[in-house]
Amino acid sequence: MANNNKNIDKKPKFSPYWIYGMIGLFLIFLIFSNDSGSDDKVTFTKFKELVQYNDIEKIEVVTNTKVARIYLKKGAADKEIFKDFVKKKTGLAFMGDSPDFTIKYLNLENFEDYLDEVKRANNLDFEIASDQESSSFTSILISILPFVLIIGVWIFIMRRMSGGGGAGGGGQIFNIGKSKAKLFDEKTDMKTSFKDVAGLEGAKEEVQEIVDFLKNPEKYTSLGGKIPKGALLVGPPGTGKTLLAKAVAGEAKVPFFSLSGSDFVEMFVGVGASRVRDLFKQAKEKSPAIIFIDEIDAIGRARGKNNFTGSNDERENTLNQLLTEMDGFGTNTNVIVMAATNRADILDKALMRAGRFDRQIYVDLPDIRERKEIFEVHLKPLKKADNLDTDFLSKQTPGFSGADIANVCNEAALIAARKGKKAVEKQDFLDAVDRIVGGLEKKNKIITPGEKKTVAFHEAGHATVSWLVEHAAPLVKVTIVPRGQSLGAAWYLPEERLLVRTEQMLDEMCATLGGRAAEKVMFNKISTGALSDLEKVTKQARAMVTVYGLNDKIGNITYYDSSGNDNGFSKPYSEETAKVIDKEISDIIEKQYQRAIQLLEQNKDKLTTLAELLLEKEVIFKDDLVGIFGKRPFEKSDSSDDSEE
Secondary structure (H helix, E strand, O other): OHHHHHHHHOOOOOOOHHHHHHHHHHHHHHHHOOOOOHHHEEOHHHHHHHHHHOOEEEEEEEOOOOEEEEEEOOOHHHOOOOOOOOOOOOOOHHHOOOOOEEEEOOOHHHHHHHHHHHHHHOOOOOEEEEEOOOOOHHHHHHHHHHHHHHHHHHHHHHHHHOOOOOOOOOOOOOOOOOOOOEEEOOOOOOOOOHHHOOOOHHHHHHHHHHHHHHHOOHHHHOOOOOOOOEEEEEOOOOOOHHHHHHHHHHHHOOOEEEEEHHHHOOOOOOHHHHHHHHHHHHHHHOOOEEEEEEOOHHHHEOOOOOOOOOOOHHHHHHHHHHHHHHOOOOOOOOEEEEEEEOOHHHEOHHHHOOOOOOEEEEOOOOOHHHHHHHHHHHHOOOOEOOOOOHHHHHHOOOOOOHHHHHHHHHHHHHHHHHOOOOOEOHHHHHHHHHHHHHOOEOOOOOOOHHHHHHHHHHHHHHHHHHHHOOOOOOEEEEEOOOEOOEOOEEEEOOOOOOOOOHHHHHHHHHHHOHHHHHHHHHHOOOOHHHHHHHHHHHHHHHHHHHOOOOOOOOOOOOOOOOOOOOOOOOOOOOHHHHHHHHHHHHHHHHHHHHHHHHHHHHOHHHHHHHHHHHHHHOEEEHHHHHHHHOOOOOHHHHHHHHHHO
């Protein structure tokens, strides 16, 4: 296994130094080349003066370039008249003899007649010969060097883009079409096991069976069963889908190929499908094996029916190749595909059918018991206080995912270190939860006394109404310290319900509107501070009317489309129904707003006492509300709910 891993991951080394060597060789030839002496030309007037001295041994008349090569007699080049323009020869044997200087002539016949006349008139004895310029090695090198450099740079860039690999087979160019999957060796790479995955009991049971399929296939095939082709992990972000896949890799003891859906995407056409083929080819060669594709929605999105632009052709070709490899004519039975996504609703139906992803494993947010197990895992490396209660921490984090809990533990350790503590205490975890949910505390934010008073009564209104209605979430604390984008906040501990009744939703809406109602009761004015409250209640009221069928006027009808095909441009109801929906949403919200005002009018003195205490302390807790209001009228109901939880 280890050797196979090395073969997969090992990439041939590539060095660009051969390009630099070629350039250096070319420069050497230019420096030492004794070619036709293009830099040694003299004027024709100067030549007429020099030819009289009878120091010329030979003149070669080059007919095709109209250049005459002048060769001097031995020792003549050292004379004073020649030293300014005759270069010293390098004496390279392989380059041959080179002229001392050259001249340019205009007409061949006239120049030859001139040489004959000068030779007769001055009784000179130099030799006259005709020749043609042939392409020298340097000239050839100069002409082809740009093309060589362009090709070399292109090869270098393409190898860099493909990760340094060599040319691939099957028509693949420079390894671009090769799979980018990493092959994990269970002996050295994978240390995660199912013991490291807290919670997720149902999901672990499903994937453990897949591991058992690979370890003992005869146990199932002997009864006529078939090993499943694939398993799709579906769930919100941070719930542990990738961690579960790592645990499968650590437990399976078989080759495990891991990559992301975006690894198939490339700028070149056909690369995605080529990488899919190469991935399954490698997996089949090492079967039994597991392929894990994280964020498969990058390539598994539903194919469009009206694709006029053709912009998605490459992604669709990649998906088609994946469909063929998972359940086509050439399917091998010993390769299991695992994938993870938090957007299962947008995946192509052909990808989701039985025979490809036979199992869909839902990885939900952890409940209170699973959160306790996750806390215990992440608390192990921390120096925590001896009396730290993990049950309390799990109750304080409803709706938190495994990643959120890991972040809470890390943030609590940072807060404790910032305060100079030697152990992480309960309050550090509470501060970490506030930091993650509400944002960074901003005690130095500039706020006027009038605004601070308004915020205090607003938050006191939330606390008062939630204390007086039956089904509102239990209050934890109220603060007017600015945090994140908010100037104040009321913190609740919502019950973890699987079903929500109408009266529960209405009580929550009434408590949410308590802030604006308090401003109206105390100042007879309202502000923009209730924006998030209004957004929340509007969504709740619309869901009651159009999704859950909890409105008498609309009836037992839902306009929710679970298939995700709602494009937002058309409504599944008439204009008359739309008017009724709008009116019912408005009536629900206004009714709960007036209910909140009535409750606050009846308890105005207690509301004022609570707001003044909040202005004094800036943060108040549940015990402060008990001191002002006494026990909640529905205390028995709350305690029974807590016991059930």
